[in-house]
Amino acid sequence: MFQVTITSNSDRDLYMGKMANDTFLQRFEQQLASQSGVDHWIVALSGGLDSMVLLELASRCLPADRLTVLHINHQLQAEADEWQAFCARQAEQRGLAFCAEQVNLQPGSIETAARNARYEVFAKAQSENTCVLLAHHSDDQAETLLFRLFRGAGVRGLAAMPRQRALGDGALFRPLLDFSRSELKAWAQKEGLCWVEDPSNTDIQYDRNFLRQQVLPLLAGRWSGISERLQATASHLADAEALLEELAQSDFQNCSVDNCLLTVKLQLLSQRRQANLLRYWCRCAGVLLSAAQLSSLKALIAAASDRQPELILGDRVIRRYRNRLFIEAVKACPQWDALLVDVLAAPERYPGRLSLTAESDICPDPWLAGVKIRNRRDGDKCYPSGRPGKSLKHLFQEAGVPPWQRDQWPVCVRGDEIVAVPGICICEGWCEGENKPPFWLDWQPVALFAGSDSGTL
Structure with a gap:
């Protein structure tokens, strides 16, 4: 059943007038101050206690024209549309832009699928100098550490959630990681905030709920301040992971080409x-x-x-x-059958990256007319400029091209004659006497060195 928790406080206006003396607000402002170069902020708002505190703090500290409220509707609960409407009203009351995205979850673990769907939306919402704010707090960090520990994670996993990281073209930031859930609730009640309660949060069939409802209270009964201790451990492990990353980057520079x-x-x-x-x-x-x-x-x-x-x-x-x-x-071998000028004009439509580097101000268009790209064929032979004729197999071996890349390598032809093998040679048939084309063609197979997700909440 849909539930809105409302706390009243007749002194709200008084507290608003004393914002400068609110240490809670000051702590939040200090976190924001650590983020430089941000032109626009996005508050991820679920409507729950934590994200409502984040919204209220952000709305007090940041200009309204630089703040957008983003709600992700997972469509998992009967009340999902009501929660979306609640979030829209909260943004409207604060004069903030609001955006809602409905997502369809992939089969498998609901927790994992929901997380993946959220981050896809966050990444799409990003642009340069944009920062997404998430409401994870120290209790969430403690849960994450235990969750990863019981799954047998290594140092990287046990470092839990990073305070900040790159996301898409922008960044993601968790300004509440030093706040406990009890602190957030006390401040929300003092400020008279309202929020929604998701009934699934009490369902201990979900691992995180089991940790939150059963394990952490048991540990807290034995060791006081357990969440803070676990957060400190995660911080130490994050430092260790950063050192391992630096070492790996140094070794990569020395061991890679x-x-x-x-x-x-x-x-x-x-x-x-x-x-x-x-x-x-x-x-x-x-x-x-x-x-x-x-x-x-x-x-x-x-x-x-x-x-x-x-x-x-x-x-x-x-x-x-x-x-x-x-x-x-792992991909099927591309079948080349296109004009060279078309591939150069729209490289994103083709696998890998074919590029032209001009060596002078001479327009290359006349040289490109009628040149097509095809795949290599058995028995292909060409005549590299200034060298004897060679088979493509021999040229690929000379250039150190791995066997599995050769069938997908683009070959430039004019009629039946090979005039260039991008990245390897330009042939006599494309030269005018001693004059070679005033450019160089390069070919780079699909690169895989895009940044990957950190696998956190």
């Missing part, structure tokens, strides 16, 4: 540093390695030099070639 890991240099590291670097490298490509997957990856690295082993990790694959490790998406 073009986002590939050099196995010879990798094996000079200690076993622990190897594991740390491999996890970092895979995480940057969107893969979180389990212990079993890490063991399989090490076996791939140690395989005989005449083999070309591979490891499938969901929609990613790791392969080894000439003492390099590659990580790429």
Whole structure:
């Protein structure tokens, strides 16, 4: 049943007049002050106690024209639309812009699916210099640490929720992590705030509710201030994780070329540093390695030099070639059949990245006329400028192109003649006497080094 909790306080106006002396508000302002370069703020509002406190604090501290209220309707409860309407009224009362997004959850764990859906919305709502504010507090942090602990997480997982991190083109920030839920409730009651109560919060079939309702109260009865202690532990682990990240970044600089890991240099590291670097490298490509997957990856690295082993990790694959490790998406080989000018004009429509770098002010258009792109074919041969004719197979081997990338490599032709292999050579057929085209074509297969989600709440 839909429930709105309302607390009245005849002294609300008095408290509003004493905002400058409100240490609670001052603590919040200090948190916001740590965020520089933010042009617009987005408050994630569920309508519950925590997010209503966040909304009230943000509305008092930030200009209304730089603040938007965002509600995500998960459509899980019969009252979901009423909660959305409640949030809309709260934004309107404060003169703030309001936006609501309905999401459809993927099959599987409801908690995980709801979280993933929220973060997809947050990322889409982001733009440069925008910051999403979330209402997680110290009790949430304690729950997260225990939740990760019981799942067997490592240092990264036990660091729990970061106070801030990049998200899409903007950032995400949790300004209430130093506040306890009891503090938030006391302030909300003092200020006469209203909020909704989600009945599912008492359902202990959900792991987090079980921790909140059963485990943490039991621990608090034995050790006072348990949430604060667990938050301090998470903070120490976050520091340790930051140091491991710095070490991995340093090792990556020393052991990589073009986002590939050099196995010879990798094996000079200690076993622990190897594991740390491999996890970092895979995480940057969107893969979180389990212990079993890490063991399989090490076996791939140690395989005989005449083999070309591979490891499938969901929609990613790791392969080894000439003492390099590659990580790429598992995908069908693209079938090229397009004019070169069309690919250069709309590169986002094609796999990988084909680019033209001009060497002079001469317009390249006349050179591009009639040139098409196709896939390589058996027996293909070309005549690189200034060199004897060679088979494409030989050129690919010379350039160190892995075998699995060769079939998807674009080949430029005019009629039946190969005039260029982007990133490798320009051929005699595209030259006018001794004059080569006044540009260079480069080809880069799909890169996987996009930042990945941290896997937090």
